[in-house]
Amino acid sequence: MKTSDVFTPNLPEMISWGEMELNRNCIENYRKEVLWMVSNLLNLPLSKIICSPSIKISKQKFTIFKNWIHRRINKEPFQKITGHTEFYALDFNVTPGVFIPRPETERLVDEVLNIASSFKQISILDVGTGTGCIGVTLAKMLPKSFVTCIDISRKAIKSAIDNAEFHNLKNIQFKRKNIMLDKLDQPFDILVSNPPYIPKNELKSLMPEVLNHDPHKALTDNENGLVFYRYFAKNISSLVKKQGYMILETGNRKHPYKVLDLFKKNNIQSLLKNDYSNHPRVLIAQNE
């Protein structure tokens, strides 16, 4: 089928066309991405799309879909195209200039939930909240907690507030702060963070989807990828209460071990936990 065809396709035809276009342009997860796009386009859950081949596609919807496919071929992330992503099975708005949540960050939420189960009421600080994916999910899953989310970026704070309002949360607050410079009122039971950790000299090797669409101040600390961890380790006593925890995402390969080393050198009880693919990606540290 040519995109210039005047007739509108039925749902399976539209899906096959989208898959074919993305596949021949080397988009790795083309099948999943087309389904997510169609789900957003038609505002229907994936299960309905797969089981409803008779859904009619209007000319207007097909025009939007073709535009989305062309944007994806031009290496725009599908989350930015649709304006949505799923994180911990919750819907999040994704706005330009704000870091797109990644599935691997869900491991941080698992670990916070695990540790939080031993607290009655709990104060949580989410440093570098972005869309609010971590903080909002925790506030939703832990209604007795109070979550404070901070970010240096005005756009991020606006996006996170919108997401908290969308999920109707009251046990959460947002502050525009630079963790390195601005004082926080009190230490927290848990600090959770997915900070910028790409070393400056690795920035240019990132995929265009990341390099051209995620804000650079969300990706890199403009040094060696350890600046935030060094700050967290040095300031653990003012950031988290006695017996409180820090739960931090780390990068790949040697990065998690460098972070662990940094915490150990500061005599902080700490360990690495694996992600779902069995790579160490989460550092847990306790302020003993």
Ligand SMILES: C[S@@+](CC[C@H](N)C(=O)[O-])C[C@H]1O[C@@H](n2cnc3c(N)ncnc32)[C@H](O)[C@@H]1O
């Ligand atoms: C990798 S993104 C993580 C966003 C979100 N937590 C997530 O996991 O999807 C890092 C975030 O840290 C924020 N950030 C960068 N420098 C900061 C600083 N000095 N203080 C507070 N936030 C900062 C960025 O604006 C960005 O939103």
